[in-house]
Amino acid sequence: MSARKQALNQGGRPRDSRVDDAIASAVVELLMEVGYARLTMGGVAARAGVGKAAIYRRHATKQEMIFDVLTSGQFLAVAPNHGSLRADLAAVLAEIADSMASPPPGMIPGLLADVHADPDLRDRFDAKYLGAQRRTLAEILDRAVARGELATHPDPAILNALLVGPVFAWLYLLSESPDQLPALTSALLDATLSLAGSGPPAAPGDSGSEGAT
Known part of the structure; x- marks a missing residue:
């Protein structure tokens, strides 16, 4: 199992909904600005003001991140x-x-x-x-x-x-x-x-x- 998948499956403190909201907003904004192909996890982290680890605790890949944000x-x-x-x-x-x-x-x-x-x-x-x-x-x-x-x-x-x-x-x-x-x-x-x-x-x-x- 990859480190990303392990991070998703690990227990720990409850997730901060403010981080969830910041990531979701960053995904939507960057999709509008740079498009699907050029959107990156690093770019979302920078726009949301969070570390990449915070994203990987929620989404294993860029595709899962976008899918989860847009279909939730x-x-x-x-x-x-x-x-x-x-x-x-x-x-x-x-x-x-x-x-x-x-x-x-x-x-x-x-x-x-x-x-x-x-x-x-x-x-x-x-x-x-x-x-x-x-x-x-x-x-x-x-x-x-x-x-x-x-x-x-x-x-x-x-x-x-x-x-x-x-x-x-x-x-x-x-x-x-x-x-x-x-x-x-x-x-x-x-x-x-x-x-x-x-x-x-x-x-x-x-x-x-x-x-x-």
Whole structure:
């Protein structure tokens, strides 16, 4: 086990929340100023006014530090409950769009590349990030089935991909403007509901299949 990992696993006096806050603020500021690739543990320590040892007691690597700061208690941690599948998924999509458009350019692709290169970090990412998303989506789907909006329960992992993938592609593969995200998410919501078996709400006066021959 590395010295960094040992430091993380050692007991000792309770951590000072002021140091945690200083490190988190320094990470966010430096990501905005120098970007993901040029951010260093030493730079964060200097900006936060702490020793590097204080950082290594909390985060084993630069990637873990950024991951912990940016995902702590955020992004689909709580399932919205607005009374319908459409309203709940609209809230989810708004949160996805905001969380992906907010970080500095290049931060999310760089972090994800490093996460997938490190099995330990990938496991943490799956448990803390993807796991939380899919639990949230499963809760939303459970309520939709209970309300009779869905006849079957779609796979939360597939729904997760349907919601997150296009937003990621729009911002980071196609380099399109975040200003167009509302239009994208509106179209994405209709497509997702259709695939899930719950189409757009009927227009006033629409009698559905009544009268069909």
